[in-house]
Amino acid sequence: xxxxxEDKDSKIxxxxxxxxxxxxIDFNTLKSGGLIKQRQKDMFTVRLxxxxxxxxxxxxxxxxxxxxxxxxxxxxxxxxxxxxxPYVNYKNFKAIYEELSERDQKxxxxxxxxxxxxxxxxxxxxxxxxxxxxxxxxxxxxxFFGADMPHKFKISFSGCPIDCARTNENDLGFQGAVNPExxxxxxxxxxxxxKACREGAIVSDVETGKPIYDPEKCLYCGDCIRACPTNxxxxxxxxxxxxxxxxxxxxxxxGHIIAEFIQDxxxxxxxETVIKWYGEHGKPYGRTxxxxxxxxxxxxxxxxxxxxxxxxDKIKSNPKPPTKNEIHFE
Amino acid sequence: xxxxKIDASLNLKGVACPINFVKTKLKLEEIADGQILELVIDDxxxxxxxxxxxxxxxxxxxxxxxLPDGSFRLLIKKGGI
Numbered sequence: 001x002x003x004x005x006e007d008k009d010s011k012i013x014x015x016x017x018x019x020x021x022x023x024x025i026d027f028n029t030l031k032s033g034g035l036i037k038q039r040q041k042d043m044f045t046v047r048l049x050x051x052x053x054x055x056x057x058x059x060x061x062x063x064x065x066x067x068x069x070x071x072x073x074x075x076x077x078x079x080x081x082x083x084x085x086p087y088v089n090y091k092n093f094k095a096i097y098e099e100l101s102e103r104d105q106k107x108x109x110x111x112x113x114x115x116x117x118x119x120x121x122x123x124x125x126x127x128x129x130x131x132x133x134x135x136x137x138x139x140x141x142x143x144f145f146g147a148d149m150p151h152k153f154k155i156s157f158s159g160c161p162i163d164c165a166r167t168n169e170n171d172l173g174f175q176g177a178v179n180p181e182x183x184x185x186x187x188x189x190x191x192x193x194x195k196a197c198r199e200g201a202i203v204s205d206v207e208t209g210k211p212i213y214d215p216e217k218c219l220y221c222g223d224c225i226r227a228c229p230t231n232x233x234x235x236x237x238x239x240x241x242x243x244x245x246x247x248x249x250x251x252x253x254x255g256h257i258i259a260e261f262i263q264d265x266x267x268x269x270x271x272e273t274v275i276k277w278y279g280e281h282g283k284p285y286g287r288t289x290x291x292x293x294x295x296x297x298x299x300x301x302x303x304x305x306x307x308x309x310x311x312x313d314k315i316k317s318n319p320k321p322p323t324k325n326e327i328h329f330e
Numbered sequence: 331x332x333x334x335k336i337d338a339s340l341n342l343k344g345v346a347c348p349i350n351f352v353k354t355k356l357k358l359e360e361i362a363d364g365q366i367l368e369l370v371i372d373d374x375x376x377x378x379x380x381x382x383x384x385x386x387x388x389x390x391x392x393x394x395x396x397l398p399d400g401s402f403r404l405l406i407k408k409g410g411i
């Protein structure tokens with residue numbers, strides 16, 4: 001809680017249900033309903049639930065109407081793709097909830113729980129996109145949003161290795177990837193794939209022009225597949241690369257790859273396993289992000305063992321625990 | 331093997347992305363399906379991007395040749411995919 005806020009009281013009377021409660025509610029409970037106390041007395045920011053940062057126009061119209069009526073004269077775009085209405089008096093919470101629900105626009109959640117997933121535009125119309133991030137963001141929001149956790153828990157989806165959704169900075173991140181496969185018979189040795197590859201994972205044979213592929217350097221972006229004029233490069237496997245334990249903030253942590261080429265249907269199972277483990281193992285440590293927890297060797301071992309039990313060989317053979325990102329003066 | 335019959339030519343040496351691709355697209359609009367466009371583009375970024383965009387637009391690259399000055403000559407069959 002911001003120590004400069006004017007209210008000395010940490011409780012407020014509301015007449016709309018927040019976490020099933022009505023009446024005298026404290027600020028922390030309000031946060032679970034996406035209501036964030038501002039510095040100004042009685043003023044709150046209302047954060048809306050916009051999975052994947054996609055807001056249908058019919059909802060947006062309603063949000064603008066509500067904002068004009070009850071909020072400040074602008075909308076703030078949060079860093080995790082939500083619309084936020086600042087300068088809302090708590091006395092209007094009920095009216096705002098009701099009016100937004102007319103177009104099924106929900107309010108988000110803050111605090112120690114599973115947050116709204118973020119996502120890029122994915123394969124729907126982005127030429128680099130390999131996987132359907134928007135579909136997954138909607139599904140994950142539906143299934144896991146708001147679940148109580150030892151600390152906040154953020155999930156993101158990137159459609160390709162450019163990773164705009166920064167999967168390494170989220171508690172759990174899924175990034176689209178494709179494992180390429182080359183067929184010699186149809187290859188004419190044109191060398192375009194070696195030009196298209198930005199990672200140096202493909203070099204062309206000096207004599208024949210045919211590709212020499214180094215999987216160690218490959219980022220699984222699929223540029224070779226998209227560029228190949230004869231379709232000699234194709235998809236062997238396509239799926240999600242999962243990273244776990246990242247965070248940003250005052251002490252950022254980078255999450256590393258824990259699984260490769262998992263399928264859409266594996267994702268809910270994966271999330272379920274991770275948050276169940278985190279719920280149980282995080283509790284004794286208090287308010288601790290999963291990334292910090294996984295830096296403790298015995299917890300890391302327990303985590304990997306639990307995932308292996310549920311997802312078997314989909315878990316990488318030598319995964320690396322999350323590592324600290326040093327951004328301050330040493 | 332002799333070259334196929336060339337129906338149009340475009341020299342895009344020194345033309346950067348994405349202008350080179352836009353010019354290629356416009357040139358392709360001038361010829362009919364199945365006809366051949368001869369294209370010369372620089373190595374580097376143009377070779378990284380232009381062939382891929384041509385394929386995505388549904389045309390077929392039927393020949394790639396490195397020229398002595400390091401640039402590349404492509405033969406593109408319009409709508410050939």
